[in-house]
Amino acid sequence: MGSKIFMAGVGGMLGEAFHHTFSQSHEIVCTDKDVNAPWLSFLDFRDREEYARQVLAMKPDYLFHIGAHTSLEYCEDDIADAYATNTLPVENAVWLANRLDIPLLYISTAGIFDGAQETYDDWDQPNPLGHYARSKYMGERFVVENAARYLVCRAGWMMGAGPDKDKKFIQKLMAQLKAGAKELKVVDDKLGTPTYTRDFAAQVKVLVEQELWGLYNMVCAGVTSRLEVAQYLVKALGKDSEIAVSPVSSDYFAQEYFAPRPPSERLLTAKLDLRGVNVMRDWRVCLDEYLADKYQGYLG
Template sequence: MKKILITGSNGLLGQKLVELLLKQPHVQCIATARGANRLPFTEGYAYYSMDITDREQVNDVMAQVKPDVVVHGAAMTNVDQCEFEKENCWAQNVKAVEYIVEACQQHNIFLCHVSTDFIFDGTSGPYTEEGEANPLSFYGWSKYAAEKVVEHSKLRWAIARTVLVYGIAYDMSRSNIILWVKKSLEEKKNIKVVTDQWRTPTLAEDLAMGCFLIADQEAEGVFNISGKDLLTPYEMAIMTAEYFGLDKSLIAQADSTTFTQPAKRPARTGFVLDKSQTILGYAPHTFTEGIAILAGQLQ
């Protein structure tokens, strides 16, 4: 049996990972998050409350569980909030990674660390794994610093970078572009969506599968784990409207200067997936397939 511990199990990626691991007969799943367990599944895994910013808690849980692999998905991901709450962001996105790395070194645990396209400045996307980092936001800097902590450790490690994750999770307060467009158009609201940013949006189930493939194979190095379609948010909105048969004329084109956001966003990211497809056997869904999967979960 392979023991895989997940951080951030109450979040979107965490929930999808637990769900996926429960289907693997050779895997023992250990879910961890801050505070109470909010997972909709009640059996087949162990749950430990673990605050990743508390070094002692991290050490205690790791020593108790001694997993073979840790998939570290917990992070502060609200980009604008990170700009305002820099200390909080650094504690969750960098210091916490130092504690996890330390505990993994102590118990010879393989670490799969989840990172982001926001480590790039968006001038030359889509990026391969070798792309040069140049973050534009404090969130991006925190995630880049965390990557360096992992890379400079003595661990066996992998970094799974992802882009604009969307999906539906149990008891989730946060929306995503598909749900936002669907709700707005159903309410006959006019919306403005940007045409000058490009992403390869990632279905949460695909990200979970990518992390599982890394964890299961203990594949070392950096891997791009995202969707395969390079799209603007405007194109995503149009595709969503088309899928649900909603009025596209309510969707107006805008450029990013129309919106005032505290944190700068990279213009063109997106990922080249050749490495993860070849080495891991990663096979993501198209964006339209992703919408269909998400629509099925709304029933």
């Protein structure tokens, strides 16, 4: 396994896990346009020339292209920027990786499926519904069709990094509880698979070390729903007797979350399982660990 990794777009919740997982064993350069940690340096990877300059200067053994606009609503509101950020830089990353003859890591998403099926394995055909999903899927396709060696890893409902960087479901619920909410309204018509960022990064490390290139569904074990995750969270916090979790349909949040979302984003880790390399744990185990690691004292 090579010693040098260039990581682009690692200022967010997933980037925290990649830095944690790889910093002890590799020489890494971690970049983002939001320099919010001492281990980050500035790079807006939408700047093709500067992206190339920094990567070619390092001459890494691997290129990890991590960042993206992940707000579905933002991508519907600013379609041009969605593709300028989520798709075009991926094409540049493929060119760089091929020029250096190194493997490329690209992060895709369960959201590229339309939800017509209840579950999706690694070989099911994506059919993105909105511009976030489409911009990510076009990036995935370009990598698969053009990169000489690659890992495309599809994540599910992400959780990790704690209150400062987690912008997703768990932190949104925790913020409501911190604000004193006694009731959480949660949709009962959205199915999926949580993904703990630390497990995700650890799984990438396994695949890189064994050079098992290809496309993988990469989510925690245990297909579930938004409602079940919220119910488990409240119970794990020991607050199920004082906090009500009330099911609502997606229509309840239609104004706030107007971007199209599939009814099911449940991924199956068929390829990881068949290759005998799956280190992704059950989402409940991961959520317990996440709460213990990042939310001690958060609720007072």
